[in-house]
Amino acid sequence: MEKVNWKVEGMSCTNCALTVHKYLEGEGLSNVKVNFIGGDVSFELPKDNDAHKLELEKGIEGLGYHVANGAAQAAGVAKKKKWLHNHWRRFLFCLVFTLPLMVHMIPGVHIHWLMNHWVQLALTLPVYIVGMDFFGRSAIRSLLKGIPNMNVLVALGATAAFVYSLTGTFTANPANYLFYETTATIITLVFLGNWLEDKSVETTQENIRKLTVTQKIMANMIAYDDQYQEHVFPVESQYLKVGDLVLINSGEYVPMDCKILSGTASVNEAIVTGESAPVEKKMNDKLIGGSIVDSGSVKVYITAVGEDTVMSHILRMVQEAQAEKPPVQQLADKISAVFVPVVTSIALLTLLGNLFIGNHTFTESLLRSIAVLVIACPCAMGLATPAAIAVGLGRAARNGILFKNARSLEVFRNIKQVVFDKTGTLTTGQFALRRFAALAVEEEELKQIAYSLEKHSSHPIARCITREWKVKNELRWGKIEEVKGLGMQGTDKEGNRYEAVSHKAVAALTSDTTHNVYITRNGVLLGWIDVADEIRPEAKAVVAQLQQSGIKTILLSGDTKEKCAQVATTLGIEEVVAEQTPEQKLQRIADYNAVAPVAMVGDGINDAPALAKATVGISLSDASQIAMQSAQVVLMNHGLKHLPMALGLGRHTYVTIQQNLFWAFIYNIIALPVAAFGYLSPTFGALVMGLSDVVLAINSVRLNWKKV
CATH class of the missing domain: 3.40.1110.10 (Calcium-transporting ATPase, cytoplasmic domain N)
Incomplete structure (x- = not known):
């Protein structure tokens, strides 16, 4: 099977992701993951099946989304972008026609000819066409797929106002039916809100984007002529291959993962480890692509390129973790899935209730029902968890903490016990x-x-x-x-x-x-x-920090009682269990788990079963491969320094998710009745709806600098 990773543009909420997910699963694909925050879509299908990829890409395009790096691009099929291909351009286009319609709202300004119903129709029609080209198409496609999205509400509200005004235009008293500006302002302000939402979501991705070196890195490639004379010439890093020889001088980026053949250098690996202090490197040491040579000069040979590099692996791990849905998101997803039909029903009840019970005119009742449609925001509930998860994962990755799935980030909030292995974990492992x-x-x-x-x-x-x-x-x-x-x-x-x-x-x-x-x-x-073996210099401070946070510390090792007791006494660890086989370690972790959630920190092959059994398994980056595979969290800084931060980020990310969900629910609970009783106009509702997502994004972005 081949794993396909695509970037899909245009997904703005959980419903969009559900639509794409449902389509791909309906096509018989396995292991489908869709993350609307980053636009990452992955799935598995049989190898060498380019024709099927093209069909899938057309299917996603047919749903109203765009595959930025799909099979068509790989095959060299050029796609012409529409002039109005993003929300900002659509907003600016609509604004030109909407502003004249809103002139009469300015006190003391009254331009008679702008009140003419034919002029208002002419100004509204371009806005309505552009709006329906986006909202209408998206709404119809989502309805056909059985997962109505938020654009259904916008399309219904704008169309109701437009059709009502258009009907009135052909009556004897058209002035009584002029709600063209309502149609235009709804569409224009929702485009503005969508653009603000996109920008807000982008800020939650900031730390993850920093993991990639955005500019093209030029490498000094070494080649030899027939007389074995050395020649150095510049080449873009993307054209390097495994085995190529490269010269890296002071101040230059390491272009790809490589191994030093000769020379020494001080290397800043902060992009991976979160540690800005330079690391001394010598012959046979490995360098990570994207790190920077602070001083020195080395000749290296390339060991990995493209998807095989450490940085690509880290990015892939973070993206996969983003695509995972933690338990707390399931309730929000269930509500989002039925939100649009529920709101549509409330809007209909608002129309009928105001008309027959409240004895309001049809015009006023219609405006209130339109306000209900426009102010409702399923996106906020869908965005609450992914936005916080994206920021939490991004900050963790920038500090050398890699979460393999979003679940481990969330369950950290419950950790009451941390179990340490000894050798290579509490000690340096540099025997x-x-x-x-x-x-x-x-x-x-x-x-x-x-x-x-x-x-x-x-x-x-x-x-x-x-x-x-x-x-x-x-x-x-x-x-x-x-x-x-x-x-x-x-x-x-x-x-x-x-x-x-x-x-x-x-x-x-x-x-x-x-x-x-x-x-x-x-x-x-x-x-x-x-x-x-020496005890890690940061170990004592880490153990003290955990104990101050009310977390019990335990040393669980296969080493002798004497050596374990010595380490535990030095570090102040509360409980010691020594001379344990991997099977006994596994049973011990199960027993601890039965009392309270446990985080296990280990690095050896004998720790792998226990790491997998713990509530959260944590491995160090210089651990054995099987230990890293068994753990849900990897500390990339070659030590325990960021373990308290990992635990703190888990707890604070969950708190942020709770805050976001509270805001999303309370916003809709308050906004819908306020609109239904006529206290909010459709125009103001459209603006507030767009800003609701911005509030969630800002609250999530606080995680970037919040003390954890």
Whole structure:
């Protein structure tokens, strides 16, 4: 299956997203995700099916939306944009004709010929045509798909006023039916409101847009001629390929993910980690595309381009998280789905109630029902959650905190316990070889066996041993595997079984539990290795912050009781559970979860099951791949520094969602009866409706600088 990611323009509310979602699922596509905030649409379909993509794109275009990067663009099919292709242009066009209709509202100004019904019809007709070209088409398409959107309400209100005025134009007293300015102002002000809404939504995406380097990056590509003379020439980063050689000088962007061949540099990786302090890089270190070389000069070779880069992966993760619907949004979605029929019914009841019960004229009753149609705002309810989620995810990403789904951002508000692994989480994981002993073999043979086994592990202790004891004549394995919680096991081609394991695996061979790694061959203890690990400098402050917030801290590790107790005492951790296998860790997390929601922070292969079981699993960016895959949150700053911010952002994002939903509901609960009883004109209602979404966006954007 191929995963397709499209940018769809023109979606303005939850109903729009539901319409596109329903269409794609109706076409038999799987794993459909639609996010109207960013316009991101993704789905899966069989590979090499370009014809089907073109059909799907035409179908989405037929719904009234535009696929900006679809199959037609890839095939080189040029699409001519309409002159009135956005809300701002439509607003300006309509404003030219609407302003003369509103001149009579200015005190002391009365231009007789502008009150002529034929002049007013002539001024209103262009506005009505443009309005129905957008609102009318969108309304009809949404009705045909069974998901009426907000444009149904606008089209009904504007059409009711226009048809009523047009009917009156052909009667004996046309002056009594002149509501052309109502039609024109509704359409004009709703276009203005939609433009304000688009701009407001864009601001919620600001931090996410900053993750991409918008300008084209020029790279200094290195090439060699027939005489092996080096030549450097500029090339746009988009044309780089894996394996290309590039020179990066001080002050330049790193064009793509790469590895240093020679040279040293101080690199600012704030775009990914949120840390502005430069990181020193040397030969064989990796550089992330989009980071900046503050000082120094390096020659590198490209390791990943396009969709395979770290930055693309981060953006994809954030976009997918945005497309996920957290539980709190489900109620708003259900209400939004039935909102338009309910409001239409209220507008009809308003017309009949004012006419027959309130004894108002048909003209006044119609105006009140039009006001009900125009002031109602389903968009506000649909926007309440996605806007807050977009800002929360964006701020998190800018600070090196990656949420894989929106659910994990929301459930952070309930976290009462944080469980830490020890090695590589509370400690740096940068081990140094302290001492070793060869008991049944020579030292060189012990080193050879240890290196040959540990080179196949990503555990920090294993990386330390292979870094210190690199040998050339390593053993060749017929079978090699890493056993969670124990260590490495290998069998050579002669059938000899070797192990580099923790004490649990060799308890029958020695009672000495003080060493980190034990080396065996065919059940015989060959020697042991001790390494030293340092506690992360930020760990104590992070633990203190969590405890001040009323969160219980727990150390859960496979290491010995003595080492775990030492770390816990140094950091002030309240509870210690040591010498746990991955299965026991999993059970412990389940037990903690039964008491209160738990966040688990870990980085090793043995933490993966526990990370998946926790309410929220949190991994570090230098963790093992399986740990990062099992976690719902990844801290990209190579440490725990932003863990309190991640928890705080989760809580404050949820508070913002609650505030937004309260405003959306209270706005509609108050606005609808106010309009029904004649206290709001359709014109003012159209303006207030547009501003309601702006209020939600502004409240959401506050998350960017709010102390969390």
